[in-house]
Amino acid sequence: MEVYSEERDGVVMVAIEGEVDGSSASLLKDKILPLITENCRMLIDMNQVSFMSSAGLRIMLLISREITQTSGEVVLVGLLPEIHDAMDATGFLKYFKLADSFEAGVEVLSN
Amino acid sequence: MPDTRIDTYPTHEYQGYKLRAGKPQPFGATLVPGGVNFSVFSSHATSCTLVLFEKHAPEPIAEIPFYNEFRIGNVYAMTVFDLPYENIEYGFRFDGPWNPQQGHWFDKTKILMDPYAKVIGGRDVWGQTPDWNNIYHHRARLIVDDYDWENDQPLEIPMEDMVIYEMHVRGFTRQPSSNVHNPGTFNGLREKIPYLKELGINCVELMPIYEFDEFENSRKHPDTGELLLNFWGYSTVGFFAPKAGFAATGKFGMQADELKTLIKELHANGIEVMLDVVFNHTAEGNEHGPYISFRGIDNKVYYILTPEGYYYNFSGTGNTLNCNNPIVRGIVLDCLRYWTAEYHIDGFRFDLASILGRDQNGAPLPNPPLLEQLAFDPILAKVKLIAEAWDAGGLYQVGSFPAYGRWAEWNGRYRDTVRRWLKGDDDLVIELAQRIMGSPDMYAARGPIASINFITCHDGFTLMDLFSYNNKNNWANGENNNDGNSDNDSWNCGWEGESSDPNVNSLRQRQIKNAVALLMVSQGVPMILMGDEAGRTQWGNNNTYCHDNELGWFDWTLVEKNADLVQFFQHIINFRRSHPVLRNRFHLSQRDYVGSGYPDISWHGTEAGQPDWSEAARALAFMLCGKHARGGKVHDDYIYVAMNSYWDALWFHPPQLPSGMKWHIAVNTMMTSGQDIYPVGSEPVLEVQDAIMLGNRSTVILVGR
Numbered sequence: 001m002e003v004y005s006e007e008r009d010g011v012v013m014v015a016i017e018g019e020v021d022g023s024s025a026s027l028l029k030d031k032i033l034p035l036i037t038e039n040c041r042m043l044i045d046m047n048q049v050s051f052m053s054s055a056g057l058r059i060m061l062l063i064s065r066e067i068t069q070t071s072g073e074v075v076l077v078g079l080l081p082e083i084h085d086a087m088d089a090t091g092f093l094k095y096f097k098l099a100d101s102f103e104a105g106v107e108v109l110s111n
Numbered sequence: 112m113p114d115t116r117i118d119t120y121p122t123h124e125y126q127g128y129k130l131r132a133g134k135p136q137p138f139g140a141t142l143v144p145g146g147v148n149f150s151v152f153s154s155h156a157t158s159c160t161l162v163l164f165e166k167h168a169p170e171p172i173a174e175i176p177f178y179n180e181f182r183i184g185n186v187y188a189m190t191v192f193d194l195p196y197e198n199i200e201y202g203f204r205f206d207g208p209w210n211p212q213q214g215h216w217f218d219k220t221k222i223l224m225d226p227y228a229k230v231i232g233g234r235d236v237w238g239q240t241p242d243w244n245n246i247y248h249h250r251a252r253l254i255v256d257d258y259d260w261e262n263d264q265p266l267e268i269p270m271e272d273m274v275i276y277e278m279h280v281r282g283f284t285r286q287p288s289s290n291v292h293n294p295g296t297f298n299g300l301r302e303k304i305p306y307l308k309e310l311g312i313n314c315v316e317l318m319p320i321y322e323f324d325e326f327e328n329s330r331k332h333p334d335t336g337e338l339l340l341n342f343w344g345y346s347t348v349g350f351f352a353p354k355a356g357f358a359a360t361g362k363f364g365m366q367a368d369e370l371k372t373l374i375k376e377l378h379a380n381g382i383e384v385m386l387d388v389v390f391n392h393t394a395e396g397n398e399h400g401p402y403i404s405f406r407g408i409d410n411k412v413y414y415i416l417t418p419e420g421y422y423y424n425f426s427g428t429g430n431t432l433n434c435n436n437p438i439v440r441g442i443v444l445d446c447l448r449y450w451t452a453e454y455h456i457d458g459f460r461f462d463l464a465s466i467l468g469r470d471q472n473g474a475p476l477p478n479p480p481l482l483e484q485l486a487f488d489p490i491l492a493k494v495k496l497i498a499e500a501w502d503a504g505g506l507y508q509v510g511s512f513p514a515y516g517r518w519a520e521w522n523g524r525y526r527d528t529v530r531r532w533l534k535g536d537d538d539l540v541i542e543l544a545q546r547i548m549g550s551p552d553m554y555a556a557r558g559p560i561a562s563i564n565f566i567t568c569h570d571g572f573t574l575m576d577l578f579s580y581n582n583k584n585n586w587a588n589g590e591n592n593n594d595g596n597s598d599n600d601s602w603n604c605g606w607e608g609e610s611s612d613p614n615v616n617s618l619r620q621r622q623i624k625n626a627v628a629l630l631m632v633s634q635g636v637p638m639i640l641m642g643d644e645a646g647r648t649q650w651g652n653n654n655t656y657c658h659d660n661e662l663g664w665f666d667w668t669l670v671e672k673n674a675d676l677v678q679f680f681q682h683i684i685n686f687r688r689s690h691p692v693l694r695n696r697f698h699l700s701q702r703d704y705v706g707s708g709y710p711d712i713s714w715h716g717t718e719a720g721q722p723d724w725s726e727a728a729r730a731l732a733f734m735l736c737g738k739h740a741r742g743g744k745v746h747d748d749y750i751y752v753a754m755n756s757y758w759d760a761l762w763f764h765p766p767q768l769p770s771g772m773k774w775h776i777a778v779n780t781m782m783t784s785g786q787d788i789y790p791v792g793s794e795p796v797l798e799v800q801d802a803i804m805l806g807n808r809s810t811v812i813l814v815g816r
Contacts, residue, residue, distance in 0.1 A: 022197030054254070054365050055197050061259070089298040089359045091258075091372030 003031040011041045011106060017048035020056030029059050033066060040072035043105040047078035057092045064095050073097070075105040119144045121192050125175050132181045133188035138445065139227025139351070140201060140253050146192035147253060149201070151225060152185055152438065153409045155215055156207040159187040162222050164200040164250065166232065171222075174204070197364075200232055200250035201225065205408055211398070212420040214411035221402040224349065225251040226442060230367060231322040231349045237281065237295065237356030238340065238659065241326055249322065249348050249403055252364060256453045258371045265457045266383045267493050268313055270519065270560040270636060271694040274684055275385065276312040277568055278641035279343070279663065280320055280357045288667035293359035297366070297373040304380050306670075310644060310677075311684035314383040316460055318569055319344035320370070321386075322352040325659070327394055332589040339589060339657040343569065345462060346394040346428065348403055350446045374455055383457035385495060386450065390443050391466035391502065396429035397422045412438050415473050423473050425466050427503030434467045440481045443467075448490045458495025460521070465498075465506040468513060475506055479513055486515035497521065497563055510553035514561065519636065522550060522562040529566050530577065530600035533625055535756050535808070538726040544714060547733065549634030551698045558697050562635035566626050567643055570596070571653045574643035577601045578622040579608060584651030587662060595654030608651060618808065620646075624679050624780040624787060625754070625810045631687040632752050632812065634695055644680035645669035675784035682788040686777060686812070689791045692740035692747040703736070704743065708769065711739035715753075719766040729757040730805075734766055737815070749815030755805040762804050768815040774800055775814050781806030 001018035012035050020028055035042070044063075052060070060076075067074045075097045079087070087093040099105035121129035133148045141148045149161055159182075163173040177187040202224055207217030224231065228251035234241070241248060284303060285295035291302040300315075307315065323344040330339050344354065358366035374384050393413075395406045398421065405413035415423040415431040422430040433439050450456045461467060468479035485491055500512040500520045509523050525546045532539045545552045549559020567574045572583075581603045585595045604610075604618045623646065630637045641647070642665045649655050655662045670677055687693050699712040714722040715732040722731065732753040740747035751774065753763040765774055775794035780787055789795065794814055797803060805811055 022195055053197055053363065054368065057365075057368075058255070058257070085292070086360050086363055086365060089293065089296075089301075089372065090365050090368035091375065092368075 001028065003028060005031070005035055011043055011109065013043050013045070013102070015045040015048065019051040019053075020049060020059065021051065021053035022055040025053075025055040025059040028056070029062065032063050036063070036066050036070060036072065038070050038072070040067060040070065041109050042067060042072065042074045043077050043099075043102060043109070044074065045077045045102070046080070046083065049080065049083060052083050052086065057087060057090060061092055061095055073109055075099050075108045077102055077105045116144060123178060126173060128173060128175055129192040130175065130178075131190050131192075132178075133190040135183045135186040135188040138186075139225055139229065140251065142196060142253065142255060143190060146190045147194050147196055148188065148190045150186055150188040151203055151408070153187070153205055153207070154185040154412055154438070155409055156205040156217060158206045160204040160219075161189065161191070162202045162204055162247075163194075164202075164247065166198045166200055166252075169245070196253045200247075200252055202247050202251060203408070214416045214420050216402075216406050216410040218402065218407055221407045222247040223402065223407045224249045224404040226349070226404050226408065227351055227445070228252065228349050229256070229351050230254045230364060231352040231355065232364065234322070234324060234326070235355045235361045235364070237361075238325060248401075249324070254364075254367055256367075258368060258453070260371075260375060260455060263375050263378050263455055265451070265455050265493065266378055266381070267457070268383055269696070270495065271696045272688070273314050273383070273636045274312045274687065275314045275316050275563070275636065275638035276307065276310070276641060277316045277318070277638055279318045279569065280354075281342070281659070282663045283641060283665050285659070286661070286664040286666050289665070290667070295357070296359040297357055297369045298359045301373045301376055304376060304382070307382060308380050309681060311681055311688060312639070313381055314385055314457065315377065316385040316387060316638070318387050319347070319389055320354050320357060321347045321388070322349040322354050324348055324394055325356065330589065332587065334589075335587070337587075337660070340659050341657065342659045342663050343656040345389050345656070346392070347389050348394045350390075350442070351449055371454060378455065384455075385458035385460055385497070386456055387460045387462060388447075389462040390432055390434060391463040392426035392428050392430050392432055397424065400429055409438075412436055415469070415471060423504075425469065425473060425502050425504030425506075426463055431466060431469075431473070433471055434481050435470050435476065435479060440484060443481060444484060444488060447485065447494075448488065451490055451494055456494065458497065460497040460499065462499055463502040464512065465500055465502040465508050466504070468508070469506070473504070477513075482513050482518065483515055486517040495519065510550075514557055516557075519561045519563055521568070522546075522553070522564055522635065524553065525550065525562065525564045525633070525635070526566055527600060529626065529629055532754075532756050533622055533629075533808075534600060534602035535729060535758065537729070540722070540728045540731050541724055543731060544733070547629070547633045548699050548712065549695070555698070559634040560636060560696055563638055564630055564633050564635040565638040565640075566630055567640040568638065569640065572599055572601055572651070573640060573647050573649055574623050574626060575619065575646045575648045576651055576653070577626075578604050578619040579610075579648065580651040581607060582651070583653045584608075585654055587652060588654060588657055595652075599653060609648075620676065621780050621809060623676060625808065627680055627683055628778055628780060628810045628812060629754065631683045632693055632750070634693070634699065637687070639680070641665060642669070644677050646673040646676050675787070678784070679788050682790055683778065685791055690740075690747050690750060691745045692735045692737055692750055695741060697742060699739075705738050707736050707738035709734070709736035709738075709749075709766075711736055713766065715766065717761055717763050719764050730755050730761050730763070732763055732765070751813040751815065753803070753805055753811045755807065755809050758807050760804055760806050762802055763811065764802050765813055767801070772815050773797070775816065776811070777814050778810060778812035780811075781809040
């Protein structure tokens, strides 16, 4: 799993690539939590995430909780259908805003 | 947690695995700082080994013996550090005596599942043929019980207000006509919550969802070649684990989260969740059954054995769990507490519950400690406890199940009486009156809330088949039609099986309406069977336990085809829920204790005030006084119910209402759709107030206001 991030026009853009499971979840947490600041606006590109385990879902929820607790916002971009469905069935999806592309994600954020 | 804990470092090492003595409590595998704590009991074993697999791997990656200093009492406890908990499957080997005559079946060549496994792999996707050479079929896995329930808690709907819907998770949405995204799963059920809400039920009772093996006794039908599976699942593999094959996400091991999400959303829609739990036996069968868990861990403790060491078979399925052994009591209690606390389950229905009241030699106990313990447990204090109050060993306790003020029962006598009445048998009016009043003859001290009233359940005919078949038609089960109950009190309405005769079909529809109307105006707790509201058929099969096919699935096209039936069910359920006078917590007294001039319930024949209690009577009516609702604390309408099970029309004369009030027609099952039932509040006034004709085999309900 790889994690890339950059800030563009006040939006923190994060891209995750690979599988998020028990062995990579804590690395993901370590990479993303430092990016969270007060009122932070974050887009996470999930397009290249091929698998998300139960531990992975938990880290994503934890990130979302951290962001909302600091009055920030997060949008998941480009979830693959199978991950989308698993997140829906397990109840994780409802905690996230979703978008198909970065542009659409920025729209969601500014609303 | 303080970071100064001094027990988070290893003290031992075995083949590279870092270990230390574990904690004996809680039992099972628990994530602890830095590792996993494994704890398992055996009183007769001489040693125990932890067996670790990588997920799905055919061979173990490690076998770690429990050191002597890791045992406290009869509990082996060890913490293993740095385990990738998501990718591990674990089991145990136990060494000890192999002496079946003395009850010991230890065999260290077998890998055994942890009885406390919270998630079990091996049957991750329903119906996927297992590798029969697998050395470890049902594999214990680890999960974190950290589900975010937000504000959810069990609903605690008062017992008297419940309307239960008994259903099979897979059967409910497996048929493609369900049009759900994940057919046959917890998630599929979640998608159908709006349907359940519209129906008006407020509790789903799920047939077994503990991990079971659909391939147990799987076989090809001798004639058709069709693969027969254990579809119903009354054969537990793991008591703490949800059935992976019922979860769309079972292939990812996320079944616990998926089930919890379903429960949370049912709760948000005002629907409770009750589990049908099977503690009377396990999937290990008799002497010829497989080693899964208990048999190889401590056979003599977990099963009731004959003096010669054979398995007693009070369950009819091979073995009998030794429920009043203190160890087994402990695991049953732990299990129910776990489901209540971690899954927010609202109630439990205990399959063949009388077994829970047998002692360690199989004799019925007058004061069974397990039943008492469950009744007074602090965590289970608000859950519903419902017994199927009989077993396959001949113990029949309907009306006498040890209740401790808590336990309710499936009232088999309600079912039998109402079925016979509807088909027109004689000598029933006296008993029928008792059943309608919540069976005070059976539950004098326990009240009507001890009586789960039902006419159909998964065992036996569907409601449509009850009026379409005189005889069971179980040939598809491959047992020469010998299985299933032959005594069904059913009547085919003039033609055996599906019919094109409009007279036969309209009579069947009417009988279904008569049945559900009677169920909904009876005191006690009504339960309906999945699909009965849409006229679901099993083509006369009254024991579809092995059918993962049209015989076991809900055909959703029926909802449209029999829309009038569905609508009738919706309205009659709403009628019950709108009238507290139908839902008393305490027995009716047949006296007037509020000064209304009417007893709380009064009985009538075709003439008001003149019930005919003779053997030949097939007409009966009763009136509930609205001023007596809930012991006189609530005011409701007056309700008059007239029942004609005679083969000809009869005139009924309802009692006179207090001045200023009028009778309105809520239900007349003789009428066609649109006039058979009226929504609450829009019932038309009865034209002639003192007389109404009931067609043959029909029911009328009037409301007085």
